[in-house]
Amino acid sequence: MKKLVLFILLMLLSTNVLQAAPASQPVEYEKGTVVFVGPLNQAMQKQYQMAKGELVSIQLTSGPEAGKVVDTFNFVSERSAYEIRVKPGDKVIVAISHDLGKVTYHVSDFDRFDYVYVLGGLFVLALVVFGGFIGAKSVLVIAFSILVIFKFFIGQVLINQYSLTLLTLVVAAIIAVATQLVVSGLSKKTLAAVLGTVGGVAVAGILSALSIRLMHLTGLDSEEAMLLKASALAHIDFQGVLFAGMVFGALGAVMDVTISIASAVYEVKSVQPSIGFKDLVRAGMNVGRDIMGTMSNTLILAYAGSSLPLMLLIASQQNAPMLKILNLNMIVTEFARALTGSIGLICAIPLTAVITAVLLQRD
Structure with a gap:
């Protein structure tokens, strides 16, 4: 079962279905906020008549189109483990694809990393407040360890020289x-x-x-x-x-x-x-x-x-x-x-x- 799931996921990645764009076309990613989720409008009903889904309106919050509200079709089923169910107020990553002069927008994933910054800030604050000078030094050694692993170790692994x-x-x-x-x-x-x-x-x-x-x-x-x-x-x-x-x-x-x-x-x-x-x-x-x-x-x-x-x-x-x-x-x-x-x-x-x-x- 796991091999089957991996094979399907690999096929999706190789065809960029997860990004909802052809592999040969450039895909841009920007941040957005969901402002509306509801039934499909008439144009989308004709275009996606064989698929189950919903209309999602997203206000872009980054990139050259920041502030613009765009509509997109969001595929929904009861079986897929990879579908993204959104509701108004959710922060998402929007995949913007350009195909034959037409621009399309799709929900690529949730925008999660802003919350990682919050947790990281709380972690550093707790170290400094309760650890004092030692806590501040701990922050430095954590940063150093991450830097060594991500910049040096992983770089050397990719080179595959040693x-x-x-x-x-x-x-x-x-x-x-x-x-x-x-x-x-x-x-x-x-x-x-x-x-x-x-x-x-x-x-x-x-x-x-x-x-x-x-x-x-x-x-x-x-x-x-x-x-x-x-x-x-x-x-x-x-x-x-x-x-x-x-x-x-x-x-x-x-x-x-x-x-x-x-x-x-x-x-x-x-x-x-x-x-x-x-x-x-x-x-x-x-x-x-x-x-x-x-x-x-x-x-x-x-x-x-x-x-x-x-x-x-x-x-x-x-x-x-x-x-x-x-x-x-x-x-x-x-x-x-x-x-x-x-x-x-x-x-x-x-x-x-x-x-x-x-x-x-x-x-």
């Missing part, structure tokens, strides 16, 4: 070092957290590579990956992309754990300078055990949340053979993604505790 495994580990190390240095400053505590992060991510990376190889994971576990493979980026190593996703998914949680343990051991040493190596390690492990359960559960829940439709699909197939379902590429990939990251996080705890104790005892 090994994705090596590239992933280098980018992960750069993000870990930059994050810990900016947030915590240059100190032995930061060094211990960085080394613990590198060690934990290395464990997750090794297990990810082994899982991909031994479980014969293809990296084509999502609709996006299948569409890219079939249409735009057939030359990309999708197993390498899967490896990168596993490593980056574990990186954030591992950094959180390592800096918490390093900070705790550092504070214990500050309060009691005469404490021995074993007691420092024990203190770090005690803190780590408290963190271990919740952070591992956080990773599992994060992956479970993103895979909820998949779990519902499995649960709804009462008579399906579980042996077949549990061995599907998409199912095993999600298990491997969650478990490798969790194991890397767990291994980072004793590693960080020992490294921090060693560095502080040298004083």
Whole structure:
């Protein structure tokens, strides 16, 4: 069923049906606001007499025709998963096509990204208000991480010049070092957290590579990956992309754990300078055990949340053979993604505790 849906979606994309314009014609996209939804007028009834739909009037809010109200036919059925049902007041993206001198307008999608700006602003505000100077520095490291991944890593993946495994580990190390240095400053505590992060991510990376190889994971576990493979980026190593996703998914949680343990051991040493190596390690492990359960559960829940439709699909197939379902590429990939990251996080705890104790005892 999923392959059939993907094939239909691919055909729609290749013929620009989703954009409601021929592939050979240029299509422009502008913002608009729905001002009216109702039955078709007489002209549209004659033109679309065999199709079910409604008349949608849209006021364009961007581009050279901003302020103009245009009418369009919006296809509506009870079966299509890709139809767009709109109501007055909705913000939409309008596809404007030029065919034989005639301009046509179609609802392409909802205009969603303005709300992303609002959420992003609230996120930054919360960091700065409740985190103060550290929160402001956190905003900087988040921006840096996004910049490195989107501008450098993805650019290198598209060029396909270097090994994705090596590239992933280098980018992960750069993000870990930059994050810990900016947030915590240059100190032995930061060094211990960085080394613990590198060690934990290395464990997750090794297990990810082994899982991909031994479980014969293809990296084509999502609709996006299948569409890219079939249409735009057939030359990309999708197993390498899967490896990168596993490593980056574990990186954030591992950094959180390592800096918490390093900070705790550092504070214990500050309060009691005469404490021995074993007691420092024990203190770090005690803190780590408290963190271990919740952070591992956080990773599992994060992956479970993103895979909820998949779990519902499995649960709804009462008579399906579980042996077949549990061995599907998409199912095993999600298990491997969650478990490798969790194991890397767990291994980072004793590693960080020992490294921090060693560095502080040298004083």
